[in-house]
Amino acid sequence: MSYRGSEFYDNESNFEKYMLRRQWQENANDTLEKPVISQLLGDISDQHILDLGCGDAGYGAELLDKGCSTYVGIEGSRNMFEAASSSLAAYSNGTVVHTMIEDYTYPPDAYDLVLSRLAIHYLQDIEHVFRCIHQTLKPSGRVIFSVEHPVITSTLQPSGTRTNWVVDHYFNEGYREQQWLGGTVHKYHRTVEAYFRAMQKAGFIVEQLRESKPVRENFTNDETYERRLRIPLFLFLVGRKNA
Template structure:
């Protein structure tokens, strides 16, 4: 049986390397992914937020500081869950549950916002999860998620700075394997159309589709900025529950 994506982070070496990578000043999460997520979220004052694949819940701490009413994180990695529990210690309205998002029982009409940052591409099946998310949102609530862009997941390559970008096997959906940070990462490739259809099939109205277009002010060096202009690393979608 193939490992879940969360298993990658329960390896001590992988976990340490990932946490070190997140400290890089020009890491892609902070320069390309987070700015778009923040734009899509807008004002989160008094919002009840569910975060699927919350990692160490560092983002949850930020949301609580910005005034969200309650934050619940779902995390499948035991090491990440321990880190997130530690980070949320000071917040009575911040909680993390150790389970995979496929296993969570989505309570009806509970949250204003569901977010998932760079986690859904680890799932083999997304349709049932999307239906659960739709169920757990209050009317008018929104589901915002980011994934590795399908032009990347279609042809995953070994780690390192790429100099050539090849898109191949795009319409061959399914399992992909990548060597990253010295370990093996397991992901699932889907097309942009697949994600769109899964959202609408679950009952969402698609309100936004964004890509990780770089903004110069988020980068320290011109070199990194120019390199990031070559290819979209991330895709973002926002679904709204009518009502």
């Protein structure tokens, strides 16, 4: 059975497998993606944050602990929404909304920062979403997001430990299917240029572009570190709304 984006996690088996995968000490999210996101965020004290595709909102709880003023997570999966609600239960200034990223009603000039971690590659119409993000940011507000790197999404392969990577059909953008955790998930492949131009078209000044170069201190296993040096798994972009 195939699933659209966050719907994948409403299959109980997929959800359980994913949560177990995230507990692996050297999972790619925590060793490669999260460190770069944290660097890009910098000091988030007193900021109003919107998190698109927040998952279980564990990171949202961390941001609240670090002093952000308010945190709103958007999550389309019912299972993830319930996990996120539990993560934020102790925070009066943290909340989660159960809706798809495309369907959220984005209030104008409401947030200092819009964050999205590994969710935008599930979306078909990113130009619409980027326009919504632009309007919901305050003047000088930032958007920071990560996606699977286009060299990965160009030719998706089944999950598991790879020994080689094929990059093919790179400029044929659009719909892809991936066999992952025993199910089929829908994603959309775009080039690096396409993400960059979509941000500019929405009105953003693109301030940074990063890739997931591994840092040795984030790994306990030499073999895993050396393997992560072979190809970038994630792409990161930072945009700012004009003052």
